[in-house]
Amino acid sequence: MPEPRALDESVLGVWRDLQDGAVFAWAQSKGGERWMHLPGVASYRFRPGDGVVTAIPDPSAVPEHVVSGYERTVLPMAVQSGGREVLHASGVLSAGEVVAFCAVSGTGKSTIARELALRGYAVWADDALAFEEEDGSVAALPLPFQLPLRPRSSPGQEVAAGPTPETPTPEASAPVRAVFTLERAQAPGSEDAVDVRRLSPAEAFPTVLAHAYCYSLDDVERNRRMIDNYLELCARVPIFRVSLRTGLEHLPSVLDAVEQAVGMASGPPR
Numbered sequence: 001m002p003e004p005r006a007l008d009e010s011v012l013g014v015w016r017d018l019q020d021g022a023v024f025a026w027a028q029s030k031g032g033e034r035w036m037h038l039p040g041v042a043s044y045r046f047r048p049g050d051g052v053v054t055a056i057p058d059p060s061a062v063p064e065h066v067v068s069g070y071e072r073t074v075l076p077m078a079v080q081s082g083g084r085e086v087l088h089a090s091g092v093l094s095a096g097e098v099v100a101f102c103a104v105s106g107t108g109k110s111t112i113a114r115e116l117a118l119r120g121y122a123v124w125a126d127d128a129l130a131f132e133e134e135d136g137s138v139a140a141l142p143l144p145f146q147l148p149l150r151p152r153s154s155p156g157q158e159v160a161a162g163p164t165p166e167t168p169t170p171e172a173s174a175p176v177r178a179v180f181t182l183e184r185a186q187a188p189g190s191e192d193a194v195d196v197r198r199l200s201p202a203e204a205f206p207t208v209l210a211h212a213y214c215y216s217l218d219d220v221e222r223n224r225r226m227i228d229n230y231l232e233l234c235a236r237v238p239i240f241r242v243s244l245r246t247g248l249e250h251l252p253s254v255l256d257a258v259e260q261a262v263g264m265a266s267g268p269p270r
Helices: 063-081 110-117 201-209 220-236 246-263
Strands: 011-016 023-030 035-036 044-047 054-059 085-087 089-094 097-100 122-125 129-134 135-143 176-184 194-198 238-244
Touching: 023 246, 035 063, 044 063, 054 063, 054 246, 063 085, 085 220, 089 110, 089 129, 089 176, 097 110, 097 122, 097 129, 097 246, 110 122, 110 246, 129 220, 176 201, 176 246, 201 220, 201 238, 238 246
Parallel strands: 097 176, 176 238
Antiparallel strands: 011 023, 023 035, 035 044, 044 054, 085 129, 089 097, 089 122, 129 135, 135 176, 194 238
C-alpha cells in the first residue's frame, strides 16, 4: 500500500483520527477506478455505481477487520460516490418507517439504537444510513452491518438486528420518518437529562450536512447534487436536535423523549 504523501493529484482525500491525527483512511482515483486505503487493513477498489467492491487485504490483517472496514468506512463512500446519500447515523424501524440518529462518534447514536431495540424496535443501521428521494418522499436503503450483541447498559440482554440483507435492493427501502441529531449538553448545571427541539429546514440543513459521508470534495457536480438532496431531506423530513447529558443513567429519559417526539410505536420485543 503506498503512502498518501508519496502521491500527487490522484489523492482525493485523507481521513485522520480526531485524537492523535493518525491517518486511518485515504482515497485515490486511478484509471477511472476509485480506491480507499485503510492502512494495516486493506485496499478497496470500486467503480462508482457498478455495485462491486474488491478488497485487497494487508498481509497482517485480521479478516474480521477487513469486513468491518468495508462495512463501516468503504461501503458508505462507495454508495455516496455512486449517487445516493449516506448519513453517519444509526437507525431503527418504527411502524415500517426509519428513525435515524446522527452524531459524531462517541456521542451515543449506536447506544440509543441498541437500547431502542430492547424496547422492541428493529435496528436498521448502526453507523451508516443511506437514503434517496423516492416517489416524492425520502426513503432509507438498508446496508449490511454488524451489531454488537450486548449494550453496556443492559448486560445479559441480546439485541436482534432488523432487516439488513446482504444484498439490499430498492424494494427493501423504508420511508424516513424523522432524523435526530445528537449532541452533548453544554450547560453543566442543567437538571434536564435531555432536551429535544424540532429544527426549521434552514436550521436543519447545516446541522444534518455536517454528518454526511462525502467521498471527494473535488467532484463539484456530484457535490451540487448532494446539496440538493440534503435540502430535500430537510424540507420533507422532521429534523430534531437532541441535547443529552452524559451518563447511562440518563438513557431511559432520552429514549422516552425521542419516542414522544415523533410518536414512535414498537412491536413486541424479540
